[in-house]
Amino acid sequence: MKWDPAKYTQFSSHRDRPFFDLVARIGAEDPGWVADLGCGTGVLTATLAERWPEASVTGLDSSPDMVRQARALAGGPEGPSFTLGSIRDWETPSGPGVLVSNAALQWVPGHEELLEHWAKKLDPGSWLAVQVPGNFGGLSHVLMRELAQSPRWATALAGVLRGEDSVSEPEQYLELLIGAGLSADVWETSYQQLLTGENPVLDWVRGTALRPVMAALAAEDYAAFEAEYGQLLRRAYPAKSWGTIFPFRRIFMVARKG
Template structure:
């Protein structure tokens, strides 16, 4: 799937906040190796390198466009590097004390098995911190799936979009971390985001959830789909004089491996 770094960072003030809420709960003092899986443009990974200047910090992303932008990051700390790679193929090296994945694992079917594998491979005392969106039953996603499943679009979009079960519930992740031998802290937060401008929810999903549709359709077909979808979003998320409210639920899990 092709990503657009500029579009993804359009709402960076909102997209970045869960990362800092997540990583604030990591109580590692002097980690040796820190890895950010699904690092995107690398701006947030750089914050990890600044927090732990004695650690080797590595950002990993499957998008060549994202990695290219990350590698061109101005003023990057000397302990920071970025590599192109798939999350599914990543395995922790010896001395990896902190693993972060922010808003990435929802794209990986069966990511629960990845979490279990990493939990087994990580050293005792290592930290694993993950955030995934929990909004797959929100109107933004439900309307997109319903439109994609309609008679006009199903032949071209069957199987393209993630379903409501793309992520688990907090209690499921708590059980996963605990059974894997981690002292776990799992919670959820719903951010009442106020987005500016015309059709802001459409602009938001253009950077994330709508990417599979953009990839699957021709430019002409996507223009038609987008127009129909935009009309549905305007009803679901009415615009006020002061902006458009776009509630966003996020799921967080942070754990330290016992031993």
């Protein structure tokens, strides 16, 4: 699946806010290492390096385009380092550190097992901070899945879109982390995002949720799917004179290994 860094950062003021709400709860003072899994363009990874300048800060992403841009913005050998790879293959470094994954684990089926594995492998004094979108039951996702399952698209898009089981509920994450021996804080926030533009919710999902559909269809077919989906979104999220409200639920977890 190909990612577009420019499209992803189009709504950076909205996409970045959950990251800062997440890392604000991390209490680490002097970690030896910091890892940002699913680092994207590396802009947010750089803020981790600024907060912990003595730590070895690394970013990991599966998109060559994202990693290429992250390396270009890294600021030389003193800045964070960025690696192309799969989150599944990442292994915890030794010593106390900070593991951050912001809006990435929802793309990893069975990521709950990964969380449990990391929690057990982290050395004492380490922190784990994860945020995943909790809006797979939101209207934008429901409409996309319903359209993908319609007679015109069902064959071409069979198995392409995942449902509400893409993430767990907050209480399940809390139980998982506590069961793995961590002290944990888990919460959720629903941001009432105010978007502007002709069809701003469509613009939003072009950067994330629509990427699997884009990858699965030929360009002409994708254009037809997007046009039909765009009409559904206009009706579902009516524009006001001052913009369009797009509710977005996020699930957060911050835990420490004592």
